[in-house]
Amino acid sequence: MTKKQKKVLVRIIISAVLVxxxxxxxxDDPYIRLALFMVxxxxxxxxxxKKAILGIVHGEVFDENFxxxxxxxxxxxxxxxxxxxxxxxxxxxxxxxxxxxxGKSRKNITALMDIRPDYANVxxxxxxxxxxxxxxxxxTIIIVQPGEKIPIDGIIAAGVSxxxxxxxxxxxxxxxxxxxxxxxxxxxxxxxxxxxxxxKEFGESTVSKILDLVENSSxxxxxxxxxxxxFARYYTPAVCIGALALALLPPIINFLIxxxxxxxxxxxxxxxxxxxxxxCALVISIPLSFFGGIGGASAKGILVKGSNYxxxxxxxxYVVCDKTGTLTKGVFEVSxxxxxxxxxxxxxxxxxxxxxxxxxxxxxxxxxxAYGKQIDSSRISDVQEIGGHGVTAMVDGRKVAAGNxxxxxxxxxxxxxxxxxGTEVHVAVDGAYAGYILISDMVKPNAKEAVAGLKAAGxxxxxxxxxxxxxxxxxxxxxxxxxxxxxxxLPADKVTEVEKLLEQKGKKEKLAFVGDGINDxxxxxxxxxxxAMGALGADAAIEAADIVLMDDNPEKIATAxxxxxxxxxxxHQNIVFALAVKFVCLALxxxxxxxxxxxxxxxxGVMIIAVLNATRxxxxxxx
Ligand code: ADP
Ligand code: MG
Numbered sequence: 001m002t003k004k005q006k007k008v009l010v011r012i013i014i015s016a017v018l019v020x021x022x023x024x025x026x027x028d029d030p031y032i033r034l035a036l037f038m039v040x041x042x043x044x045x046x047x048x049x050k051k052a053i054l055g056i057v058h059g060e061v062f063d064e065n066f067x068x069x070x071x072x073x074x075x076x077x078x079x080x081x082x083x084x085x086x087x088x089x090x091x092x093x094x095x096x097x098x099x100x101x102x103g104k105s106r107k108n109i110t111a112l113m114d115i116r117p118d119y120a121n122v123x124x125x126x127x128x129x130x131x132x133x134x135x136x137x138x139x140t141i142i143i144v145q146p147g148e149k150i151p152i153d154g155i156i157a158a159g160v161s162x163x164x165x166x167x168x169x170x171x172x173x174x175x176x177x178x179x180x181x182x183x184x185x186x187x188x189x190x191x192x193x194x195x196x197x198x199x200k201e202f203g204e205s206t207v208s209k210i211l212d213l214v215e216n217s218s219x220x221x222x223x224x225x226x227x228x229x230x231f232a233r234y235y236t237p238a239v240c241i242g243a244l245a246l247a248l249l250p251p252i253i254n255f256l257i258x259x260x261x262x263x264x265x266x267x268x269x270x271x272x273x274x275x276x277x278x279x280c281a282l283v284i285s286i287p288l289s290f291f292g293g294i295g296g297a298s299a300k301g302i303l304v305k306g307s308n309y310x311x312x313x314x315x316x317x318y319v320v321c322d323k324t325g326t327l328t329k330g331v332f333e334v335s336x337x338x339x340x341x342x343x344x345x346x347x348x349x350x351x352x353x354x355x356x357x358x359x360x361x362x363x364x365x366x367x368x369x370a371y372g373k374q375i376d377s378s379r380i381s382d383v384q385e386i387g388g389h390g391v392t393a394m395v396d397g398r399k400v401a402a403g404n405x406x407x408x409x410x411x412x413x414x415x416x417x418x419x420x421x422g423t424e425v426h427v428a429v430d431g432a433y434a435g436y437i438l439i440s441d442m443v444k445p446n447a448k449e450a451v452a453g454l455k456a457a458g459x460x461x462x463x464x465x466x467x468x469x470x471x472x473x474x475x476x477x478x479x480x481x482x483x484x485x486x487x488x489x490l491p492a493d494k495v496t497e498v499e500k501l502l503e504q505k506g507k508k509e510k511l512a513f514v515g516d517g518i519n520d521x522x523x524x525x526x527x528x529x530x531x532a533m534g535a536l537g538a539d540a541a542i543e544a545a546d547i548v549l550m551d552d553n554p555e556k557i558a559t560a561x562x563x564x565x566x567x568x569x570x571x572h573q574n575i576v577f578a579l580a581v582k583f584v585c586l587a588l589x590x591x592x593x594x595x596x597x598x599x600x601x602x603x604x605g606v607m608i609i610a611v612l613n614a615t616r617x618x619x620x621x622x623x
Pocket of ligand 1: 033322356403404423489493518
């Protein structure tokens with residue numbers, strides 16, 4: 001409990017004791033009786049009264065403080081001191097409970113996201129010193145001991161260890177690392193001492209980016225939340241006008257037709273409806289549900305950048321996937337090398353690796369890996385990457401082109417067609433064909449389950465788009481069981497394909513695109529929901545996408561959909577439940593069946609149930 005909450009609790013106790021005590025003493029003088037009751041009433045209600053008055057001054061009249069102030073002041077004016085004080089008391093108990101629950105689920109989320117490092121160890125004059133991670137510059141060697149969190153992204157300069165990545169990815173399997181491996185902040189070092197050369201500043205490191213995302217995610221409001229805000233804006237004034245009518249009309253009518261007017265009775269009924277109508281259960285429990293859903297997802301390595309995206313996710317009907325790096329590993333192995341005449345196999349691979357040196361494409365990374373030797377970048381100049389085609393560059397003063405068939409056609413170079421299936425990288429030097437390298441990628445081990453999981457989650461169509469050759473694309477599509485496959489697409493063609501689907505889908509259906517962030521940024525920004533794979537690698541992906549899957553595991557898409565559906569179910573339950581109870585109570589209050597005591601119990605009770613229901617969003621079992 002926070003200090004503020006404790007203060008409220010003390011006020012509740014003192015005021016309750018005083019109210020109970022007052023039941024045992026009988027005071028005849030009405031003014032002294034009023035004065036005595038004002039003590040517990042003001043102790044418990046002064047802040048509400050103050051907020052209500054400030055609200056009126058600022059022109060934001062109709063809020064729950066206003067409702068409570070009018071209802072209780074009215075009750076006291078009618079001589080119902082006990083009721084007036086009790087309503088305020090219960091209202092404060094409800095508010096306290098709610099702020100406690102909100103604080104607790106916030107804490108839950110931060111515990112799940114317990115990745116913020118407090119310090120970094122650096123060596124100064126032979127001794128380990130703890131410094132603020134913000135002060136460590138790029139290229140510094142930091143030392144991470146077993147049990148400590150890696151504070152900043154970097155590359156291991158010395159040491160072997162296994163890393164616990166579960167806080168980031170939700171995966172419990174440790175990851176083995178050794179010298180030369182890239183490591184990201186937020187992982188916990190489990191066994192050996194690691195010396196890490198930092199490659200980023202703390203503010204640019206994975207940890208900071210993720211924490212920013214989580215902290216800002218509640219700013220992007222879902223439609224349900226906006227609905228509630230709008231609803232409260234009309235609802236509260238409407239209720240006040242209704243209460244006013246209830247206080248005035250029946251007595252006036254009674255008076256006109258010659259019955260006793262019963263002013264006091266109708267005023268009490270009107271005040272009771274004011275108490276009942278307080279919309280706090282809805283106002284608090286809906287954002288809390290989304291907060292829980294986002295927190296639950298982040299515990300599974302799924303970062304959702306806002307409630308609106310979680311809401312959209314629950315309506316996903318089409319999932320469009322990129323192939324390379326999303327459904328396949330994006331780690332190609334050379335399966336064939338066919339140099340043209342006058343060129344050796346080694347030479348072909350070397351030229352290709354040099355031309356590809358600056359590209360981030362999985363193909364180029366794999367070629368450099370296959371080449372295996374240090375690349376002397378002074379031999380390379382004028383590099384140009386052509387999306388969906390390949391690269392051109394000057395290597396040792398010769399114009400090298402490396403890429404697919406499209407590139408060769410564009411440059412009007414005659415090429416040979418390999419007999420085996422695989423991704424082809426054709427190479428040309430100074431306009432003459434130099435041979436091809438056939439490489440093959442592997443399907444991710446859980447890609448097939450991922451596609452099946454999406455179907456099971458109710459996704460209508462799983463589509464695969466790729467820039468790769470038709471035969472490769474079709475064999476992968478067949479293996480995974482995707483519904484539709486489109487191949488040999490340029491990045492712009494992918495946008496066209498996605499736009500076709502966007503037109504074809506229903507109004508309430510959402511289209512999600514899953515990619516690795518390489519060559520698919522235009523698509524990511526065009527769709528309803530951009531999901532990026534590989535936050536562990538591609539930086540751009542974290543920024544472009546609405547949802548980031550930390551561990552490259554495509555099965556998490558179905559998990560994310562499951563979490564979003566559960567969250568939305570809770571939100572709808574709360575809306576329906578709270579409104580139903582409200583309307584029933586309002587009707588009963590208006591005809592006088594429900595007194596103010598029941599009114600306040602109904603209000604606080606609904607709120608507690610709604611908040612407890614909302615915290616369920618934090619937990620999701622499957623996946
Ligand atoms: P995908 O849809 O499979 O992710 P991309 O749009 O990234 O495909 O690339 C499409 C095709 O363009 C690749 O299959 C490859 O043939 C060619 N390509 C793209 N970039 C390169 C590169 N750097 N080197 C060689 N070929 C490339
Ligand atoms: Mg790609």
